[in-house]
Every structure is written in C-alpha cells, then in structure tokens.
Amino acid sequence: MRGAGGGWNRGQAIQIGALLLFAILLISLSLFQVFVVPSQNGEIEFKHSQEVRSDVLGVRNAVLDAATGDQSFVEVSLGPTYPSRSLFVNPGEPAGTIRTTERQPVTIINDTGGSNTNISDDACPGSTSATRALEYGIGYNVYDEAPTYRVEHTVLFRNFSSDTLPGSDQRLVGENSITLLPIRNEFSESGTGTATVEPVPGGTITTPVSDARIELPTAYDEATWKEILEEPRSRGDVTVSVDESTTPNTLVLAFSGEFTLYCSPVGVNGPPPSGARQGSLVGGSGGTGSINPASASQVQLVSVSKGQDNGVVNVTLRNTASRTKSLSRGRIPFYYTGGQSGDPTEAVLNDNASDTLRIREQFERIDENIVIARNGGEVTLSFDFDDKARDDLYVFEAVFDDGTSADYYIDTPKSQGGNNPTATATATGNNPGxxxxxxxxxxxxxxxxxxxxxxxxxxxxxxxxxxxxxxxxxxxxxxxxxxxxxxxxxxxxxxxxxxxxxxxxxxxxxxxxxxxxxxxxxxxxxxxxxxxxxxxxxxxxxxxxxxxxxxxxxxxxxxxxxxxxxx
Structure with missing residues (x-):
C-alpha cells in the first residue's frame, strides 16, 4: 500500500510542477502584455511625434511658398503604425486629424489724411476679409507629452499641456512690410494614413498703409505675441496687444509710420474663393504640374538609359537651381506596359531595399541621402523593377527637401535602345536657402x-x-x-x-x-x-x-x- 501511495504522490508532484510552469508562463506573457507592449508602442508613438513635427513645419513652409506663387504639397503622417503581434494584443492605432479652424474676420484700418478708414475688403482679394488657422492633433495611447500644432499668421505653434512654444520664425511683420496670408478654404482629414496638404496661391493685393491697425483672430495671449513680434524689433514701430474678451482672442497690431501691406489668400487643396493666381496648379489633387510643361525647370531630366538587367532603368537628373537639393519622397503613380515588358508592381531605388516604390501607391520617404549639387550638379537614379521594364512609360513624382516637387514622364528604352530623354520637370520654390x-x-x-x-x-x-x-x-x-x-x-x-x-x-x-x-x-x-x-x-x-x-x-x-x- 505504501508503494501505491508513493506512486500517486509522485504523479501528483509532476502535475503540480506542470501547473506551476504553466502559471509562470501565463504570468510572463501577462507582464509582457502589460509592460513591454505599451513601452514598445510608446517608442513608436514618440518617433511618430518627431516625424509629424517636420511634416507640419513643411505645411507652414508650403503656405509661405504659396504667397510667392510657388505651389507644392506636403504629405502629413496622421498616425503611427504598430507592428503586428501574434501572441499579444495592440490597442487601436491612434488617428490624427489635420484641419482648418472656423473662419474668423480680419480687420484692417488705415490712417488716410487723419481719418481712420476700414480697408479690410479692399486690401485683400475677395469680397470678405477672413482667415482660418490650420491645426494638427492626435491622442496617442501611451505617449502623453506630444503637442498639438497650429499654423497661424505665418507662425507654427507647438501647444503642450503646460506651455506654448513657437516652432518657426514669423513672416507677419517685416522691416517695412506686413504680410497677411489668409487661409480661406475649409479642410479636414482624419485617420492613420497620410494626408496630402496642398496650399494653392490666390491673387495678391499690395497696399501702402500709414499708422495702420490690424486685428487678427488668435488662440494665444499677449505675452506670446509680444515675444514673437515686438521684442525682437528695436525701432518701436509696432505695438502688440491681445484682446482676450473676444472669442477667439483678437491680436491687435498698431503700426507707427509707413508700411507696405501684402495680402495673398491661400486655399487648401483647392483655390481660395477669390480664385487661384494665374499660372498656379489648381485642383488640389496633390500633383505637381502638367505633363511635360514647356517652361524651364530647376531640376531637369537629362537622360534615360537601360541597365544591364532588363528590369533596371537609369534616370539622370540635373539641378540648375542655385541651391543644393536632396530627394526626400517619391512615388510611381502611373505605369503603362509596352509590348516588350512584363508587369512590374514595384521598383527598388538605387539598390536600397528600404526605398522600394510600389506602383500606384502613396509617397514613400527616401532613406538614402540622395543629394543633387546646385548649379548643374547631376545624379543618376536607378529604378530596379521587379519585372521587365522595356518600351514602357511611367511617371516618377519627386519631392525635394526644400518642399519643391517635380513630375518626370519617363519613356523606358527598348531592349536595344539608347538614351531616350522625353520629359521635363516642374520644380517650385525660389527662396534663399x-x-x-x-x-x-x-x-x-x-x-x-x-x-x-x-x-x-x-x-x-x-x-x-x-x-x-x-x-x-x-x-x-x-x-x-x-x-x-x-x-x-x-x-x-x-x-x-x-x-x-x-x-x-x-x-x-x-x-x-x-x-x-x-x-x-x-x-x-x-x-x-x-x-x-x-x-x-x-x-x-x-x-x-x-x-x-x-x-x-x-x-x-x-x-x-x-x-x-x-x-
């Protein structure tokens, strides 16, 4: 009987040990789910917050470019993407939103011969002088220190829970000039993918003003605007105040002396109600220009040649601008298959697998540092397609680090062909750099x-x-x-x-x-x-x-x- 009882005790011990190991495994998995998964997701969210800061600054710069008649677009990453997990559970990916605020009035008072005259509707194109701000926000699951962003009166603001910091300089008040860039269109996009933001330039009116008073809607207090506008100037020719009794607050700029007022409305993904500036690329499609424009461009297509492999196409670009440029994003939105070709679905750029451009997909960030020197510098891009690419036509859309962009319409060589340049590029943005x-x-x-x-x-x-x-x-x-x-x-x-x-x-x-x-x-x-x-x-x-x-x-x-x- 003792022998039988001892065997039963040994079997019971093995079962208890197995249960303990299983319990330890469950506890370990639970701890990983509770602590490690949120930590990894928090790191992803932090990196996304850094990425989107650059994106929104690019939107602000594109608005400024639109004031000069240049038109470009920016892809804004709305939300992060978590890695897929087989054993563990991710929370829902947070969705970001980029949108314009409600339209608010702009008031411009000019001293004409000793009497104050309201010139609001005459100094800006359109029947009504009004503007909007552009905002981006997201609620991450883990990272709780990310700011919201607001582009208002040429300044990018970063709004933290306890403080507001400017994320750019201002272009509202110059040495002897005032620049108003009213954002006129309503725009909103939410999600976890990317949003294309394309400021479209409207007409411009230039007005000499004397002892002017300008009232603008604002989300910020007097101290913030004094630090941005008044304190850097030593001449004392502009006084800044904010009326916080209005909703929203009203930024009041009182000028002393003669200034030139420039007012240029900007539309978002479409022309402003007052109409697009002549020569602008209207439509809000996120494109970069017409097919093979006749005007000279800053980044030109020099030649197209075949590589040693039937799937490789070499494209040489020349930068005729006075500034060095680097390629930041690209995509292939269109591909036409000719008689000698296969059916490509993607192309690897410059043998860098991380720079894979999928045909008819969204823009991809270019990881490789592809720099084109100024004043005639050239670079050759190698497109390695996953199938034969001969006697075909495709479009390569490029976005450069300064916000300018270009479309290249590329006719690939035949198997026995030579160089075959057939396209030009439209690039925008002539600011000093x-x-x-x-x-x-x-x-x-x-x-x-x-x-x-x-x-x-x-x-x-x-x-x-x-x-x-x-x-x-x-x-x-x-x-x-x-x-x-x-x-x-x-x-x-x-x-x-x-x-x-x-x-x-x-x-x-x-x-x-x-x-x-x-x-x-x-x-x-x-x-x-x-x-x-x-x-x-x-x-x-x-x-x-x-x-x-x-x-x-x-x-x-x-x-x-x-x-x-x-x-």
Whole structure:
C-alpha cells in the first residue's frame, strides 16, 4: 500500500510542477502584455511625434511658398503604425486629424489724411476679409507629452499641456512690410494614413498703409505675441496687444509710420474663393504640374538609359537651381506596359531595399541621402523593377527637401535602345536657402563636449537677417523614462573658436527645446562664406544615439536640415 501511495504522490508532484510552469508562463506573457507592449508602442508613438513635427513645419513652409506663387504639397503622417503581434494584443492605432479652424474676420484700418478708414475688403482679394488657422492633433495611447500644432499668421505653434512654444520664425511683420496670408478654404482629414496638404496661391493685393491697425483672430495671449513680434524689433514701430474678451482672442497690431501691406489668400487643396493666381496648379489633387510643361525647370531630366538587367532603368537628373537639393519622397503613380515588358508592381531605388516604390501607391520617404549639387550638379537614379521594364512609360513624382516637387514622364528604352530623354520637370520654390550645412557627431556619455555647427548660404544673407538652427530633436521633449540624449542647457557658444563672418551667435536651451540663433549683425554674409559656430560644454547621455534631425532656417527665405549622431 505504501508503494501505491508513493506512486500517486509522485504523479501528483509532476502535475503540480506542470501547473506551476504553466502559471509562470501565463504570468510572463501577462507582464509582457502589460509592460513591454505599451513601452514598445510608446517608442513608436514618440518617433511618430518627431516625424509629424517636420511634416507640419513643411505645411507652414508650403503656405509661405504659396504667397510667392510657388505651389507644392506636403504629405502629413496622421498616425503611427504598430507592428503586428501574434501572441499579444495592440490597442487601436491612434488617428490624427489635420484641419482648418472656423473662419474668423480680419480687420484692417488705415490712417488716410487723419481719418481712420476700414480697408479690410479692399486690401485683400475677395469680397470678405477672413482667415482660418490650420491645426494638427492626435491622442496617442501611451505617449502623453506630444503637442498639438497650429499654423497661424505665418507662425507654427507647438501647444503642450503646460506651455506654448513657437516652432518657426514669423513672416507677419517685416522691416517695412506686413504680410497677411489668409487661409480661406475649409479642410479636414482624419485617420492613420497620410494626408496630402496642398496650399494653392490666390491673387495678391499690395497696399501702402500709414499708422495702420490690424486685428487678427488668435488662440494665444499677449505675452506670446509680444515675444514673437515686438521684442525682437528695436525701432518701436509696432505695438502688440491681445484682446482676450473676444472669442477667439483678437491680436491687435498698431503700426507707427509707413508700411507696405501684402495680402495673398491661400486655399487648401483647392483655390481660395477669390480664385487661384494665374499660372498656379489648381485642383488640389496633390500633383505637381502638367505633363511635360514647356517652361524651364530647376531640376531637369537629362537622360534615360537601360541597365544591364532588363528590369533596371537609369534616370539622370540635373539641378540648375542655385541651391543644393536632396530627394526626400517619391512615388510611381502611373505605369503603362509596352509590348516588350512584363508587369512590374514595384521598383527598388538605387539598390536600397528600404526605398522600394510600389506602383500606384502613396509617397514613400527616401532613406538614402540622395543629394543633387546646385548649379548643374547631376545624379543618376536607378529604378530596379521587379519585372521587365522595356518600351514602357511611367511617371516618377519627386519631392525635394526644400518642399519643391517635380513630375518626370519617363519613356523606358527598348531592349536595344539608347538614351531616350522625353520629359521635363516642374520644380517650385525660389527662396534663399543654403548650399551646405553640417552638425558634428559627438560622443555618448560625456560632459563638457565641443560640437561644431556650420552653414553656407546659397545666396547673400543680408545684414540684420538671422539663421535659426533648431536642436529640439536631440534636446527633445521626452518622458521621465526617456531622458534627453543631449543636454544643451549647460552649453554656450565659444566665440573665440567660432568663425562668425562679422556676425553674432547665441544658444538658448530649456528642458524642452534648444536652438542657435545666428545674426548677420556686422555685414552681409556672402554665398561663398561659411559660418562656423563652436559650442562648448555640451552634455550627452547613453541611450538613443540618433540620428537627430537639425533644421536650419533663414529669416529671409528657405530652410533645410542636417543631422548628427552620438558615437
């Protein structure tokens, strides 16, 4: 009997052990679901918040370009995509929304011969003077420190739960000018994919004004606008106030002296109600121009040739602009199959599998750094299709880093053919920019580190203009579990080691932001000159090594970006 009882006890022990192992497995899976999955999703959401910041800044820049008659579009990533999980469960992917706000009136008062005259409806095209702001917002599942964004009166604002920070400079008030860019169309798109935002330029009216008073709707307080508009000016010719008794608030700008007022309405994905500017690309389709336009373009198609493999097509582009450009996005929206071809569904760009363009699909970000030097620089793009590509016709749509875009209509060579250039490209955007920028890599886990930042303008930077170098991506806005990888708060500009070309440079940093402001204070900076800014006292941590995106923007024109990593 003892033997029988001992066997039963041993069997019971094995069953209990198996149950314990199963319980441990369930607990481990539960812990992974509760802690690891949210942590991984939070990292994805954080990266998306960095990506969308660049997208919305691109929208703001496209609105400014529309004021000059240039037309481009921006693809905004509305929400992040979580990885698929076989054993674990993701929450629903958060949907972002980009939209215009309700239309609000704009009031323009001009002093004509000692009497104040309301010229609102005469100074801006259209029968009614009104504007909207453009907003983006998203509610992430994990990351709770992401701002909402608002483009209002030429400024991009980042709205955090406890603070509002400008994400760009302003173009509302110039040296002797006032620029109003009323956004007129209603627009809204929500989801987890991408939204195409295409500002369409309207007509422009130029009006000389004297001691003008302009009232604009705003979501922000007086201190915010004084810091942006009034404090940087030393002449005292504009007084800023905000009436917070109205809904929304009213920004009141009181000017002293003579100014030139420019008013140019902008439509979103369609012409404004007052009509599109002559020569603009109306329709709001997200396209970049007509087929083979006759006008000269900045980025031209030079030649098309076949590669050694029947699926490879080589396309050579030439940049005739005065600024260096790099390819940031691309897609193939159209493909016509000829008699000698197969049926391609995708093409790999420059043998980089991460840059795979699927035919008739949305824009893809170009990971490879494809740079086309200014003033005649050339680059050859290799399209490796997944089937034969001979005697076919396809369209390659390219978006460059400065927001300009182009359509290339490419007639692929026959199997025994030679070069066959058949297309031109339309590229837009002529703002002053940069011929080169650089930010030095720095070591991880160090204190008192030096870092060199350089830039060269592609055209003269006039005396009094500024260049802003934004270091937010490294300084960032991060949670307690994800400290800033770089801290610029203890750092400063080493003027003795810098080459400032007669100008001055300053570094400002807080927990959330960091930026360098260079001012051409002593003289103009020529396009052949390089400004070198040496930072000292930079601190870095272990962890995220980047790369970190660093936007460079000119107060008189365009912008570009560099990057650096922790080594």
């Amino acid at each position: 940069f011929s080169s920028v650089s930010v030095e890599n720095i070591p991880r886990g160090s204190t008192g580190t030096a870092q060199t930042v350089t830039f060269s303008p592609d055209s003269t930077l006039p005396q009094g203009e500024t260049v802003t170098v934004t270091l937010d991506d490294a300084q960032g806005v991060t949670g307690s579990e994800k400290p800033n990888p770089v801290d610029y708060q203890p750092a400063s500009v080493d003027t003795g080691a810098s080459t400032l070309q007669g100008g001055s440079a300053s570094l400002s940093a807080s927990t959330n932001t960091a930026s360098i402001t260079y001012t051409a204070s002593g003289r103009d900076v020529a396009s052949s000159e390089t400004v070198t800014i040496e930072l000292t006292g930079v601190e870095t941590r272990d962890g995220n090594a980047g790369p970190f995106t660093v936007p460079f923007s000119r107060s008189d024109g365009g912008s570009t970006s560099g990057n650096f990593s922790l080594t």
